[in-house]
Amino acid sequence: MARISLTPPRTLFFRAMEWYSKRTYGKVLDPGKAMAHNRRVLWSYLRFEQSVAKYGKLDADLKALAEMASAAAIGCSWCMDFGHWESRRRGMDPRKLRDVPLWRESDAYTALERDVMAYAEAMTANPPEVDDELAARLLGRLGEAAYVELTMMVAVENLRSRFNSAMGLTSQGFKESCDLRDAPAGKSRPTV
Structure with a gap:
């Protein structure tokens, strides 16, 4: 509430x-x-x-995964809900969105996507726990401009998620409209 x-x-x-x-x-x-x-x-x-x-240097799907991994680490259901809807609207793979909270156990992600989500979680930890090896891998794969954007987007998502969580804001039902559209007729999908 x-x-x-x-x-x-x-x-x-x-x-x-x-x-x-x-x-x-x-x-x-x-x-x-x-x-x-x-x-x-x-x-x-x-x-x-x-x-x-x-901003436009970071791939939109990587950006979405970073934001959602950060929101999941903070526990912001509003951000997870809206992020899912916004990314599905753009055409992102629904399985990748659905599996964000369990990304370590899922086989839906590439090595780069896993590094991006690990980085988002490491940045979101208090204090941040980013290690040099992970940062170097991302910098090497993304380049400096996209790496800076990734870092800023995780920081921005921390601002959003922490504000929303502190205000007690929860899901507004955006994701459910995706699930209804994506599910085969007569079947419902599990929610995140």
């Missing part, structure tokens, strides 16, 4: 954010509702996310 009201003052700015969110995602995102209690926080965050969305 959210620790803050998800019915912020209906300012013009909030109504504009609400319209955009409904148009883009089909519903108003709970983190936006929570942040709308402080206009400057919401405005700064939206500008920040617009800048982050323009």
